[in-house]
Amino acid sequence: MMEEFLSDKIKRIKPSGIRKFFEIANELDDVISLGVGEPDFDTPWHVRDEGIYSLQQGKTFYTANAGLMELRQEICQYIERKQEVHYDPKSEVVVTIGGSEAIDIALRAMLNPGDEVIYTEPCYVSYLPCIVLSDGVPVAIPLKASNQFRLTAQELEEAITPKTKVVILSFPNNPTGAVMSRKDLEAISEVIKRHNLVVISDEIYSELTYSEERHVSIVEIDGMRERTVLINGFSKAFAMTGWRMGYALAPHILMQQMIKIHQFTIMAAPTTSQYAGIDALRNCDEDVSEMRESYNQRRRYLLKEMERLGLPCFEPFGAFYIFPNISEFGMTSEEFASRLIQEERVAVVPGNAFGDCGEGFVRISYAYSLSSLKKALERLERFIVRLRQEQEDTK
Known part of the structure; x- marks a missing residue:
């Protein structure tokens, strides 16, 4: 009955590949899930206490659509402290x-039907659906492990057409953990300015970088603040998912x-959270x-384990994921992940959940305790040894 009333556009959108394996993990016993990108730390107690105190004080009413002015001021001061770029809390922040809603309303505020949006793959699973829901045309640039999954100016230049309007950047990256240096950003910024494009820069993992160079935002590059939507949030850095x-x-x-979109669809973010x-x-x-520092310890541990197990894996310097190559086993990423969870009760996410060029990889999150990671690696090693033995037996 209801089938004829469904939106064709919505029916064409695939469900999240991350959630698929999360649901499988919930149905099985004794699963170690390394799939969901959620910190294993509790929200710091003093932050929780502030939320509790606001409830005790009866601060349970709507805030301004854009958010509490005090919070907007803190956001702008935070960005100025970290990136040395000034924003007006009265008119330039919501x-x-x-972060997902921010991506959605930014796209909807800019796109007309047929406008092209360039984004890089592998990438966060929401970008493609959000572009489609906003009547934009998605244009993916497949990034390469050989270049540490960074975007080059040449790759961007080759993807631009007269219909291109927006470029989505996501560094540090989910799922690869890739980062972009100031030099990298300066090079692509020249292309963006030359073609008069707008950037949506998703920097939700900006606090989680492990190289000697601090995180650099594209808004720090000359001429980019005025053509960029800078997106960030509290989920990853502050363990506030x-x-x-x-x-x-x-x-x-x-x-x-x-x-305007935010006020008609959401009204305001939760007062207690603010x-x-x-x-x-x-x-x-x-x-x-x-x-x-704890994430970095886990990152180094997993990289050493990947090397010991003989799984090729470039060194990521951001977020809390590694993206090892499993193509040697002659199966798809989904087949690898499905067998791993069924046979050894370890959940990872197949790389193709993040775009076609993620095929041949899996995403492993290290937002879990070191003890859980060690137990999972014992099971992963058994699985890999078994797969390699199967390959030997078929020769």
Whole structure:
């Protein structure tokens, strides 16, 4: 009965490949899940306490559509402290329901039917559906492990057409952990400015970088602040996934339109979360530093284990994922992940969930305790030894 009433556009969108394996893991016993990108740390207690205190004080009413002014001021001060770029808290920032809503309203505020949006793959699973839902035309640039999954100016130049309007960047990257240096960003910025394009820069993992060079935002590059929507949030850096809060910063004329969509679809982000967010931005530097060091320890451990197991894996310097190559086993990424969870009760995400060029890879999250990672690696080793033995037996 209802089939005839469904949107053709929605029916064509595939469900998330991440959630598929998350649901399988929930149905099985004794599964070690290395699939979901969620910190295993609790939200710092002082942040939770601020949320609780706001409830005790009866601060349970709607805030301004764009968010509490005090929070917007803290966001702008945070960005100025980290990136040395100034934004006006009154007119250039909106507090959203996670970073995903910020991506959605930015695209909807800019796209007309037929406008092309360039994005890189492998990438976060929401970009392609959000472009389609906004009536844009997705144009994927497949990145290469041989170049550490970085975007080059030449690759960007070759993808641009007269219909190109927006470029989505996501560094540090999910799922690869790739980062872009200042030199990399300067090169692609020249292309973007020459073709008069707009950038959506998703920097949700900006605090989780492990190289000697600090995270560089594209808004720091000359001429890019005025043509960029900068997206960030609280989920990854502050271990606040369930609080559902992100934010976007953009020039006033664009932000007006983004807030218009936000006010009609969301109204405002949760009040309790916003008060907690104020404390996170003010007082979490030490907490973030401790979490980052723990992630880095796990990152180094997994890279050594991949080398020991003979799985090719470039060294990621951001986020909390590694992206090893499993193509030697002659099966698809989905087949590898399916057999691994069924035979050894370890959940990873097949690389093709993040785009076609992710085929031959799997994403392993290290947002889990070192003890869980060690137990999972024991099971992964058994699985790999068995696969290699199967290959020998068939020769």
